[in-house]
Amino acid sequence: MDFIKALTFITEDPRWKEKVVIGAALALFAPLIAPALILLGYALRLTQNMRDGKRPPLPEWDDWSGDLVRGFKLAIVYLIWGLPAALAAIPLFFGAILADSDSFVRTFGVMILVGTTCLTFLYGIFVTLMTPGFVLWFARDEQIQSGLQLSEIFAWTRQHLIEVALFLIAVLIANFVFFMAANVVGTLLCLVGLVITIPLATFVAYLYQFNLLGQIAYKDKTGEMYYPPFAPPAPTTESAGNDPSI
Template structure:
């Protein structure tokens, strides 16, 4: 895998600045509006656009960056991908949610109850980190399988998702690390 090309391929396109600026604008507005949940709509649109981008790369379409002309379709596509990713992320949510409830219920009470709550929270956090890393590693496969036909069920091909991830683990780890580091740098 050519990592340099993977990070810069979009700059080879004539209108890459315009298309990237639109995406960044949608994300910024969505971030500001996410307090009232309206902003989630923009994130779904960007997720749908990313699916089209993945399909263009897969199919060898040029220019590889899609036009921003299918907002409704991108919203539907992105919402369906969100549903798939949310279901796959449920184990993480089910690990961390009790930690929040335990902390709120016991917090500041002192004594044995607080010590036990801290121990349970620590163990659950360690488990949550392991499950989160596993989720991060299978997420590319989930998205790839969903993008094939844009059907929610395609994102739940469990055996295929794990097989694809196992067969491509080197590239998946590199992409995941680049994504995480990029998130820290940008954020």
Template sequence: MYEHPDLPGEKERTIVDIGRAIGFIFQDQQWLKKVLIGGLLVFIPIIGWLIIGGYFLRLIRQVAEGRDLPLPEWNDFGGDLVRGLKGFVVGVVWSLPVIVLAVCTGALGAVGDSAGSDAPRAMAAVLALAGNCLSFLLSLVVAFFQPLFYSRLAVTERISDGLAFGAIFDEARGRFVDLLVVLLVAFVISLVASFGLLLCLVGVVFTTFIGYGMTCHLYGQVRRRITGTQAEPFAPSPAF
């Protein structure tokens, strides 16, 4: 058995609980098994990735409802696949401006490479560079809104809620600081998780999975702070 504090009430904190997000995974007595399963699914192209996405949506929903432990069980692969597919659709729609701009930038690069003179080639290179910079900025904007559209989808499992742009923009105005903190912390987590490369390519799979779990906890916290849901007591997971 393990001890852990209940998730704090929303009125008790001014920002999301970063420490809780970083440490909660390791409080589950079965965390190693669950992380290993998730890491192994990474090696199954497309289907495995969608299942992982659905699993993380379940985790976001748990946290949004005030329960972060125990971690979701790997007992709903079919449901996770469907949820992951919905998450993929929502993510692609939000990323459409970035995708379109990336295609245009790639086309400019190809035109520049095929140009016969230096002037058109230089112009294409400048435009391609500007396009890449704009793509990066747009990617940051999408990442800024991710906690909102993914958590809406996680709670209701309706694609339309993940694409409710007006409602999401309204929510963002009231949670700007939280969203900015989550964006920065998620970036740091991704950098730390990449150190799994030092363990070898296999190691980065598992550290990245843990990193995504931490980030999803932050997403769930943002949703819980918006809805004002209070934490509920939960039972510890059984031992291995």
């Protein structure tokens, strides 16, 4: 993966300014849910463009309804994977009640709380590691069931564990840097700037994450890097003949 190119690729698009402004405007209204789903669908199209080798990969804003639908479907996939962690709230609730009791019942309640918390934490790690896999599986045909192929996604994740770990670390660091910079710049602009910088950081974070996913998908598909390392041009016959060392 080319972690730097996953950010600088944005400005290689001839219409990148217009696309970024639209994306940041949607991110500003992301709490309304529909804009957030459109952003998610748009970012998925970026991954698909990367996977298919399209350049420049940044999609046009020409499929709003399609982005809304694919974003909604992908959100459902996220929710289903996170459902077991949500269901853990039930034993946690009863464990908290029992922990307020006396004697043995209290001990039993504490055991439930500790056990459920540990299992939820472990499951959270598991889902985090599986996330790149189920997003790429969903991106194949945009069908919810494709993103739920547990055995296939688990096998892929195990084979690409180093790439998955590097992806997660890169996204974590990038998000920290993007939002730290957004907060600093927005604050320097008398806090009003946060209305611009935070949505901008949100959109860029989407693009960075889904670009990296696209790089992984392209390498899986072709066996090559999407952004090959720079190679200096080979010397011409004329320049080689003028080389005094020859």
